[in-house]
Amino acid sequence: MSHRIYLLPLWLRAWHWTNAALILTLAVTGFSLHFSDPALPLVSFGTAARVHDIAGIALAMLYSLFVVANIVSGNWWQYVPKPPGILTRCLIQARYYCWGIFRGEDHPYPPTKEVNFNALQAVVYWFIMYFWMPVVVASGLMFQFPEFAPDRFFGFDGLLPVALVHTLGATVISLFAIAHIYLGTTGVTVTSLFKMMITGWHEGK
Ligand code: HEM
Numbered sequence: 001m002s003h004r005i006y007l008l009p010l011w012l013r014a015w016h017w018t019n020a021a022l023i024l025t026l027a028v029t030g031f032s033l034h035f036s037d038p039a040l041p042l043v044s045f046g047t048a049a050r051v052h053d054i055a056g057i058a059l060a061m062l063y064s065l066f067v068v069a070n071i072v073s074g075n076w077w078q079y080v081p082k083p084p085g086i087l088t089r090c091l092i093q094a095r096y097y098c099w100g101i102f103r104g105e106d107h108p109y110p111p112t113k114e115v116n117f118n119a120l121q122a123v124v125y126w127f128i129m130y131f132w133m134p135v136v137v138a139s140g141l142m143f144q145f146p147e148f149a150p151d152r153f154f155g156f157d158g159l160l161p162v163a164l165v166h167t168l169g170a171t172v173i174s175l176f177a178i179a180h181i182y183l184g185t186t187g188v189t190v191t192s193l194f195k196m197m198i199t200g201w202h203e204g205k
Contacts (some may be wrong), residue, residue: 019063023059027170027173029048078122
């Protein structure tokens with residue numbers, strides 16, 4: 001028999017989909033800027049630059065709201081990878097995604113109201129939301145306001161490390177998003193986790 005629990009408040013769902021739309025916009029325009037070819041533009045350079053700048057500022061504001069809302073609501077605690085046995089739980093979860101899921105095994109750590117994320121989700125979400133997101137947002141802001149970037153860096157232009165870190169972080173977040181969407185299909189049905197992200201209700205076995 002299936003059971004349902006209400007897991008995700010409205011603010012979190014609204015944040016999630018606004019964030020996803022902004023990241024998608026930034027990824028497409030950022031890719032277009034990085035591999036710009038005037039003869040074959042994905043998005044024309046001027047439009048890509050303008051849209052990327054505006055979406056970047058919007059993401060910086062949305063990210064600040066996310067941090068504040070997570071502190072105020074206590075949701076930040078979900079993201080903290082908790083010992084003991086964190087490594088073992090991550091390995092059990094990874095084994096499930098690579099093997100058990102294809103043999104019809106049950107989820108080793110189904111979400112509860114108290115513990116929403118399995119260990120692997122906690123580690124990855126924490127790393128993305130509290131390490132790479134601030135790094136990419138801060139380096140993006142330095143590009144828009146270069147007076148905050150270092151003037152020189154080991155003899156190089158100060159914007160060079162900013163560019164490298166920004167591109168690396170953006171690549172990490174884009175690769176995360178691809179794996180994240182695939183793992184979004186691993187609920188009780190292919191669509192149940194996507195529905196949960198819209199309605200807030202988690203569907204379990
Ligand atoms: C079209 C793009 C996206 C889709 C379809 C999508 C889908 C989902 C789904 C189905 C879940 C619930 C399952 C789970 O917790 O693993 C989820 C949760 C989550 N997603 Fe996404 N996602 C997208 C983009 C992103 C991006 C770009 C980020 C961050 C950079 C992100 C961060 C998160 C976080 C942090 C959660 C957990 C929220 C919470 O419960 O506190 N998502 N997403």
